[in-house]
Amino acid sequence: MNTTNLCPIPTPDVGRPEISMAPLVDIVFLLLIFFMVTTIFPDNDGLLIEKPSSKNAAALSDDSLVITLDKQARVYIDGALVDTADVTRLIKAELITMPQLLVRVNADRRATTEALINVIDAAKAGGAQRLGIATNDY
Numbered sequence: 001m002n003t004t005n006l007c008p009i010p011t012p013d014v015g016r017p018e019i020s021m022a023p024l025v026d027i028v029f030l031l032l033i034f035f036m037v038t039t040i041f042p043d044n045d046g047l048l049i050e051k052p053s054s055k056n057a058a059a060l061s062d063d064s065l066v067i068t069l070d071k072q073a074r075v076y077i078d079g080a081l082v083d084t085a086d087v088t089r090l091i092k093a094e095l096i097t098m099p100q101l102l103v104r105v106n107a108d109r110r111a112t113t114e115a116l117i118n119v120i121d122a123a124k125a126g127g128a129q130r131l132g133i134a135t136n137d138y
Contacts, residue, residue, distance in 0.1 A: 029080050064102035064132075065094055067123065071108040073115035091126030103128040 058116050067087065068076040075084055082090065095103050107116050116133075123131055 064104040069107040071110040087122035088126040102130045106134045
């Protein structure tokens with residue numbers, strides 16, 4: 001029998017096995033996107049306050065001027081520490097550009113009622129017509 005006419009059988013190239021990193025990189029990237037999208041960012045500008053709770057709270061719009069009152073009766077507007085007397089001036093300035101401005105007061109539940117009333121009075125003296133007090137529910 002003549003073996004010169006037969007086709008040689010190809011032998012597979014057996015080399016060192018490799019693990020492809022492409023699927024791992026894809027999965028890590030998808031996890032990163034998932035965690036970025038589902039992260040909840042607090043809206044209290046880094047101030048730790050405990051808002052009171054309410055059973056009849058209603059949602060306020062997000063486009064509002066935020067006044068924060070902490071338990072030591074310090075007043076913050078959009079995260080900046082201000083005096084109660086400055087609240088009136090700052091609200092007057094905001095009302096020039098936004099006549100339908102909503103003022104939202106984030107008051108710590110341990111703040112005194114007197115401090116809260118002073119902030120509300122200062123906001124009303126500045127011309128604020130739409131005023132809301134934030135609770136845990138909204």
